[in-house]
Amino acid sequence: MNIAVFGTGTVGNTIGSKLIELGHKVMMGSRTASNEKAQAFVTKHMGKASSGTFENAAAFGEIIFNCTSGLGSIEALQLAGESNLNGKIIIDIANPLDFSKGMPPSLSPVNTNSLGEEIQKTFPSTKVVKALNTMWCGLMVNPAMINAADHSTFISGDDADAKRKVKEILQSFSWLEKNILDLGDITTARGTEMYLPLWLRIYGATKNGAFNIKIVS
Amino acid sequence: MNIAVFGTGTVGNTIGSKLIELGHKVMMGSRTASNEKAQAFVTKHMGKASSGTFENAAAFGEIIFNCTSGLGSIEALQLAGESNLNGKIIIDIANPLDFSKGMPPSLSPVNTNSLGEEIQKTFPSTKVVKALNTMWCGLMVNPAMINAADHSTFISGDDADAKRKVKEILQSFSWLEKNILDLGDITTARGTEMYLPLWLRIYGATKNGAFNIKIVS
Numbered sequence: 001m002n003i004a005v006f007g008t009g010t011v012g013n014t015i016g017s018k019l020i021e022l023g024h025k026v027m028m029g030s031r032t033a034s035n036e037k038a039q040a041f042v043t044k045h046m047g048k049a050s051s052g053t054f055e056n057a058a059a060f061g062e063i064i065f066n067c068t069s070g071l072g073s074i075e076a077l078q079l080a081g082e083s084n085l086n087g088k089i090i091i092d093i094a095n096p097l098d099f100s101k102g103m104p105p106s107l108s109p110v111n112t113n114s115l116g117e118e119i120q121k122t123f124p125s126t127k128v129v130k131a132l133n134t135m136w137c138g139l140m141v142n143p144a145m146i147n148a149a150d151h152s153t154f155i156s157g158d159d160a161d162a163k164r165k166v167k168e169i170l171q172s173f174s175w176l177e178k179n180i181l182d183l184g185d186i187t188t189a190r191g192t193e194m195y196l197p198l199w200l201r202i203y204g205a206t207k208n209g210a211f212n213i214k215i216v217s
Numbered sequence: 218m219n220i221a222v223f224g225t226g227t228v229g230n231t232i233g234s235k236l237i238e239l240g241h242k243v244m245m246g247s248r249t250a251s252n253e254k255a256q257a258f259v260t261k262h263m264g265k266a267s268s269g270t271f272e273n274a275a276a277f278g279e280i281i282f283n284c285t286s287g288l289g290s291i292e293a294l295q296l297a298g299e300s301n302l303n304g305k306i307i308i309d310i311a312n313p314l315d316f317s318k319g320m321p322p323s324l325s326p327v328n329t330n331s332l333g334e335e336i337q338k339t340f341p342s343t344k345v346v347k348a349l350n351t352m353w354c355g356l357m358v359n360p361a362m363i364n365a366a367d368h369s370t371f372i373s374g375d376d377a378d379a380k381r382k383v384k385e386i387l388q389s390f391s392w393l394e395k396n397i398l399d400l401g402d403i404t405t406a407r408g409t410e411m412y413l414p415l416w417l418r419i420y421g422a423t424k425n426g427a428f429n430i431k432i433v434s
Contacts, residue, residue, distance in 0.1 A: 101329065104407075111323045111414075147433040154415075183418045190321075191418035194411045197328075198371075201400045201408035208434055215419060216364035217428035 004029055004061025006054060006076050008037035011093065011137045012067035016041060018141035019065075020048045022172055029057025031079065058084035063091060063165075070096035070115050071108065074122055086125040089162045091169070092116050092189075093132040093140070095196050104200050107193060116156060116189030127162035130189035131155045131170065134199065136209040141173050143212075151214040152179050156188040181215070221246055221278025223271060223293050225254035228310065228354045229284035233258060235358035236282075237265045239389055246274025248296065275301035280308060280382075287313035287332050288325065291339055303342040306379045308386070309333050309406075310349040310357070312413050321417050324410060333373060333406030344379035347406035348372045348387065351416065353426040358390050360429075368429040369396050373405040398432070 005016040006029045016026045028038040028051045038051035050060070058064060058080035068076045073094050077085065096115040097105040109118060116130035132140045132153060143149040153175055157163045163182060170180055183191060203209050222233040223246045233243045245255045245268045255268035267277070275281055275297035285293045290311050294302065313332040314322040326335060333347035349357045349370060360366040370392055374380045380399060387397055400408060420426050 106328045110328050112318065151433050152430075181419065181422055183422050188418045188421075191415035194413075195415045196411075198408035198412045201405045202398065202432060204405075205398055205400050206432075206434070211432055211434035213369075213430040214433050215423075215428055216368050216431050217423070217425055 001025070002027070002060055002062050004057035004064045005067055006030075006057065006064060006073075006080075007067035007069070008035055008041065009067065009069070012065075013037075013041055014137040014141055015065050015067055015093070016049065017045065018173060020045045026050075027052055027057040027060040029054040029076075029080070031076075054080040055084060058088075061088070063089045066090055066092045066094050066119070068094055070094040071098060073115060074118060077119060077123060082123060082125070085123055087127075089127045089129060089165060090119060090123070091132075091166055092119055092128055092130050095133050095193055097196065104197065104204075107196065110194065111190070114187070114189040114193045116193070117186050120158065120186045127157065127159040128186055129155055129157035129159075129162050129166040130186065130192060131166055134192050134195050135212045138210060139212055143173070143175050143179075146210060146212065147214065149174055149176055150179065151212040152181060153212075154181050154183050154188075154192050156183050156186055156192065158185050179214075218242070219244070219277055219279050221274035221281045222284055223247075223274065223281060223297075224284035224286070225252055225258065226284065226286070229282075230254075230258055231354040231358055232282050232284055232310070233266065234262065235390060237262045242266075244269055244274040244277040246271040246293075246297070248293075271297040272301060275305075278305070280306045283307055283309045283311050283336070285311055287311040288315060290332060291335060294336060294340060299340060299342070302340055304344075306344045306346060306382060307336060307340070308349075308383055309336055309345055309347050312350050312410055314413065321414065321421075324413065327411065328407070331404070331406040331410045333410070334403050337375065337403045344374065344376040345403055346372055346374035346376075346379050346383040347403065347409060348383055351409050351412050352429045356427060356429055360390070360392050360396075363427060363429065364431065366391055366393055367396065368431040369398060370429075371398050371400050371405075371409050373400050373403055373409065375402050396431075
């Protein structure tokens, strides 16, 4: 599949590299066509990756992975242009962490809204699926790194077909079907985004980011 | 030990009954001395439980368990009177869930503050420890109900001695020491309180409240 990865940071690199390993073609999108980190990604995956503006990448991708920092995600998608996004699945793995008021970061939006919802409202013709935003990116693409891949991940979104597609992608990342919990519509993204403050405190207490939660009952 | 349980709902009943089973003496506090649910609790635990106003209960208890609904907790503690609280440990297991804007509830305070912090700021001479607020009350006092008691719980607070004491109480509830994670000072209560929206969505998706999360790494 042709997939756009928005964002050139560690998360975008990790997701993009995994998608290429799985045989997809990836275009990494950023603010400028000449982004150095995007060019390094292309060099690393010669022949299987390309880079360009958010607009170029969105036009290229059948699916868009939003790996930008949460506070800049709406702007990045606006730069992509609505016509390049319409009808497509946006897999939103970003968290709207606001570091401007010091550490630990707060969330914006929060509580009665979420980034996932905000993207869906801003681009009503897309199919937003919130996923993978509750862990360190190394685990997103390699859940077997801990506990024999037996831990939990969540999806939120309004479109059942889009969620089915995202579930398939997660399974291709080695997530076990039984551990992918569909929380419901896109408003449930509030739940997974608001888990981040707990994630940050667990990380702070254990000094180990390679952890996840497993629902037990 | 003499312990005050603030709140006459399911949570207060569950915590109070467990404390009595463990040999403690419990006074259940509420707004009025004649609260019917408190009187039923006393009748159920004849000779080991008493009831009274928040003021009576706070004066009685060496430790106060805050099991009131989160939006009313500060007022309940104010009714108890600062002089009855000073120097004592308040185990705050409440969540500031605001149902006034419809379902699902939002949190108030949230994001840059928490109920745990607000109680600590309002009563600076107490030692507030946030604990047990991340699960259904049946599991709080009976973790072995699921997964052989192997799942996670958290404590937050500024006072190391108070946290040690609360950890002992949790262990007396059959929590395994390895599963009690000290997140740090009372500001970390933001993390556990902000987990509630995810808890609610998991409950909504699975229709089973007898679950918890286990940190795996």
